Amino acid sequence: MSTFDTIRRESAVQGFDFWMDYHGVPGRQRRVERRELRAGLDEAAGHGGMRQALRDVGSLRERAEALAEPYSHRPRWAVGAFAAVPVFAALLYGWLFSSIAFVEGVVASGVTGREVRSSDVLPWLGTEFTATVEPGGGGLSVGSGLPWALLVLPLLVFLLVARPWRLVTGRGSRAAAGAH
């Protein structure tokens, strides 16, 4: 098999794995399905080439959705992480930008010899920045409280999207379904 065909095949397999993960298929089954897709593509490529094999394999998202049907009550950890990471990145950017703007403001104001706190001028989700410019501009010390918002908000988003309570409610509804 050519290098390009291997790249095409692995690209399809990784895409398939993404959709399985997205829809909540557990890791052990994903490993079996990845292997099956790879073997199926190799066998089909032996008859009509890898391009044709990839065309015939159809929508891998639809295949992943079918595989995920028994797991509709599992928490979606990967989807939760996908939602939480951008929130964390945006908050981190905002926090860094705020701290730099605060320090620049303190330096520009010309206040020296005393500690300036941000809570008066720049309240930022409960985090307080402090800056002290030494008399004569000889030194600058900067501090910050622990930015809890940076951790709490992404964690909240992660939990709301991943819905871990499905571990409990899903078990209950499965038991009820099994009783009927």
Next chain:
Amino acid sequence: MAQHDAQMLKGVLALLLLSLLATEDGYGYSIVTRLKAAGFPELAEGTVYPALTRLENAGHLESYLVRSGSGPARKYYRITATGRQELADRTRSWHELSTAVATITSHPSDTTTPQGVSA
């Protein structure tokens, strides 16, 4: 070979898969090959694999891995007891439907429009 209507095929795909697997276990690509050889060249993996998965989810099929000397282990499907019952039900429905359709289509000249109706 004439192409089959996609919607009709979709309706009988489960019956075809259960019938094939009632005679012999198989893995995804081998089942596609058998379907194509039986006169369904338009059935590709993209249609067959999700259908196999849905039959497995419904309990009509079960899968097991078979190690291969020349490559990775393959996922084989076999029919279950409920699958055999489902196959019997679907086969009966199919025969009833095809008989009813044949009753109508075997006398196409009888289906004439009413005469003597004026606007």
